[in-house]
Amino acid sequence: MDKPTTVTAAVLVIGDEILSGRTKDRNLGYIAEYLTKIGVDVKEARVVPDIEEEIVAAINALRPRYDYVVTTGGIGPTHDDITADAVARAFGVPIGEDPRVIAAMLQRYATGDLTPARRRMARIPATAELIENPVSIAPGFRIGNVYVMAGVPAVMQAMLDFAVKSMKTGAAMRVETIEAGGVPEGRYGDPLGAIAAANPDVSIGSYPSYKDGRFNNQIVVRGKDERAVAAAKAAVEAMLAEFSRDAAAR
Known part of the structure; x- marks a missing residue:
């Protein structure tokens, strides 16, 4: 392709x-x-x-x-x-x-x-x-x-x-935002880094915010290849789902 x-x-x-x-x-x-x-x-x-x-x-x-x-x-x-x-x-x-x-x-x-x-x-x-x-x-x-x-x-x-x-233009950037909720960056930093390394055709960033006395994190996947963005998004969502299952099991 x-x-x-x-x-x-x-x-x-x-x-x-x-x-x-x-x-x-x-x-x-x-x-x-x-x-x-x-x-x-x-x-x-x-x-x-x-x-x-x-x-x-x-x-x-x-x-x-x-x-x-x-x-x-x-x-x-x-x-x-x-x-x-x-x-x-x-x-x-x-x-x-x-x-x-x-x-x-x-x-x-x-x-x-x-x-x-x-x-x-x-x-x-x-x-x-x-x-x-x-x-x-x-x-x-x-x-x-x-x-x-x-x-x-x-x-x-x-x-x-x-x-x-x-201006000439290229392929438009595709952006997907995944809500990480209250999962702290310190917990998902290492697995997110592994996902980024496994998906070199996209850019993955983590963006914390502080509102109403609590942190809320968003993970953003950006890229020009629709399938690559979708694959990285799915990997991030699977990672967060695993954290949710672990939290529920405690």
Whole structure:
């Protein structure tokens, strides 16, 4: 049987406000969930400050490793919005006002209202394709395998709907969640490790939570092969059933 196709991505979150804690990032989880559903696996995420050298270094580290790099933040109208310049530098291309963006802005703003700050959002690296922004007009852009989008969640989400149209996709991830109830991780850790070793085509994780004064654990099986996921799920369920029988016999 052919191995399921895998398409990979990294997410680069840009902004001092994220690192300082002033702004709570809402984009990474949204992007990861969105891409996973369409068959693009997010394999890495980074957060970098509004420093051009840091942005350039991150882009050039990520783009050879993954099929796509998705960035959020730093394409607004203020002095610290330097992502477009950093991306241009990373690709070694010039940057300037894009007449396509100016034309789009003039559909919303009078010529006199097109301030230098607003025009700053029209600066696009040469050769880049625009990513439509139906919310606030100023677009994102794609150059090579790097997709550059806004940091404002509502705007980013609208851009992502448009951006993914040009992405190739692989096999979608299949996810099965098994409730382990009150069985502590310390009891099933070793047999779960054995199940994981016996099922190398899937990823198996254990995720505890604490609520109402007690722990509750979930075991999650993830993979692209439906039969492999089903087999691993069955093994986990059999393991938990054995623990239940042992508990009942005491």
